[in-house]
């Protein structure tokens with residue numbers, strides 16, 4: 488099948504209150520992202536979405552669109568070399584590749600995970616928080632998760648003092664005992680504001696986390712410091728995870744070859760797409776590592792990672808990251824532009840059985856939120 492057209496809609500969804508995530512310097516007043524719409528010559532449309540806004544639209548329109556129109560996509564999807572176009576502009580083509588999968592799976596009238604050979608009807612959710620909340624707010628939120636059957640949560644670290652980060656963890660253990668599993672994310676100790684962690688700080692935190700039986704420590708160092716990840720992993724008894732902002736198989740291979748990770752966290756829309764992620768998952772499996780995709784982007788971006796997860800063995804990919812902070816973020820923001828939403832029931836995300844990614848885009852919502 489040939490590609491007839493590709494469009495990018497930049498959408499801005501207003502938020503009921505400003506939200507500041509731990510990795511960002513300023514609060515969000517709204518949520519801006521790109522919706523990719525890919526039309527096949529059969530008239531079927533595939534969609535995808537990624538958090539990047541105007542720059543992504545400019546990238547697709549300028550560099551990708553002219554190459555994509557009339558390209559034959561059904562057999563090999565898009566050639567891997569074509570995906571490398573992303574590296575010119577430090578943009579990723581994964582989101583575009585996901586729209587192609589959606590189009591092809593819809594044309595074959597199959598849910599994407601089934602087209603990928605997946606059998607899992609549901610994937611266990613881990614609740615991903617995004618804010619640096621105080622103790623009470625965090626405990627209240629975890630109580631909400633627990634009442635919905637979710638018993639694994641990821642909290643953010645990198646408050647001004649590590650003592651404050653650890654005090655939160657201590658309170659979670661005191662309140663919930665072993666009934667809640669906890670992972671910790673430091674977001675590369677990276678942002679526009681301090682504190683920044685060096686290797687010794689990351690090691691100090693990792694050693695502290697051992698006593699709280701934490702599931703994993705995510706991105707404790709800047710992503711370029713592969714040697715630092717290996718150094719840290721050798722010295723601590725806690726699983727180290729990373730890779731959410733990487734793209735290109737060679738980068739993941741470098742992490743795995745360096746014995747730098749226990750858990751590999753490629754994201755279908757941030758990497759070069761689902762095909763690349765499935766190769767990365769096999770790379771992880773062949774080294775007895777885990778593969779837990781990062782999943783934070785709107786609608787189709789998040790759901791792409793759900794389908795990817797459902798196509799992989801449970802022993803390799805136990806959970807799907809699910810942005811649930813604030814609680815309304817998942818339904819009201821992630822699925823602001825779709826007619827249907829993904830059901831989370833008894834701690835599991837249920838795979839949609841409609842064709843493709845299983846989400847129906849609302850043209851009305853696009854009109855309402857489109858800014859360019």
Ligand SMILES: [Mg+2]
Pocket residue numbers: 672674705706731781
């Ligand atoms: Mg992360």
